[in-house]
Amino acid sequence: MCADIDYLAQSECIRRHHQLFGNGGKRHLDLACGTGPHVRHFIDNGYQSQGLDINQPMLDIAKLHCPEAEFSLQDMCDFKVDEKLDLITCFLYSIHYSDGIEKLKQCIASAHQALNMGGVFCFNVVEKSMIVNNSFAQYQLEHENSQFTFSSGWDYCGEGERQSLKVSIEKTTDLISQSWQDEHPMVAVSFAELKQLLAPYFEVHMFEHDYEKILAWDGHSGNAIFTCVKI
Incomplete structure (x- = not known):
């Protein structure tokens, strides 16, 4: 089902976002990591990368792809890490798997708690309207x-x-x-609502859903990349 996804382009784009807005650290966690394709590319770019998912068979495959990485069976809406991170990613609109606004709030709070100061939480999202x-x-x-x-x-x-x-x-x-x-089942949220949820925790930057270029969100498109810096 994911045969046409360019995981390298996605990973490289978010790595550039992290270079622009991050704190220079290299500790990375991929939420809803699946079989680990994004984790693989971040490791190859020098990150200390790990993954998290609620599906153990997926994590078993991810460990084969990335034997040097740590993977944990956790819910991204309520997760904990042993050491603070510098970058948290959530690709493929997986942030919407937070089933309801309250769960989404928990996901945001968990990401904030897991990050070092100046760390980045980056994900893509769709505008419900x-x-x-x-x-x-x-x-x-x-x-x-x-x-x-x-x-x-x-x-x-x-x-x-x-x-x-x-x-x-x-x-x-x-x-x-x-x-x-x-x-x-997925959570539906507007960009305005999402910015309000993120505001107590992060400085929020919105970009066009384009993995080839870094372009500010034009205010009209219904898909966006959110790059959120811990404050």
Whole structure:
């Protein structure tokens, strides 16, 4: 499902953000790290990188990819670290897995507590008022003589703090097709609401959701990168 993601470009972009706004330290934690592709790139760039996820099978794979890293089975909304960090990342809109505003508040507070002064919390996020329901990203690939079609999209009723991520998978082998659908509960938040939640803890900088260039948010697009410096 993640075959078309450019993990290197994402990691390199956020590393540049950290160079611009960070405290110069190299201790890094990736929230919702999955199988560790971002952790791998940060290690290769000289960071003391570690990962956190709620899925142990994912962490087992991550350890194979990054044997020099530490991985912990924790909830990103209520996590603790042994030593203070200089950079915390959360890629692939995973910040929305904080199921509700109260959980999101806990995630922000946990990140603040885990960072050194001047440390950076960086993540990407979607503005709830600009979600287009039933607008799906779709791509295909071949694997072990089967054709897979993956699609995913946001779904939001237009009010409240709940949205969902709808995922569909279709597998075709020898002209026989199977399909699966899933729906993940996610927190819905506006950029204005999010800035208010972050304000007691961080100096907030907003950027366009572009991993090739560092551009200030234009005030109109519905996806953004938040770079938050601990105060």
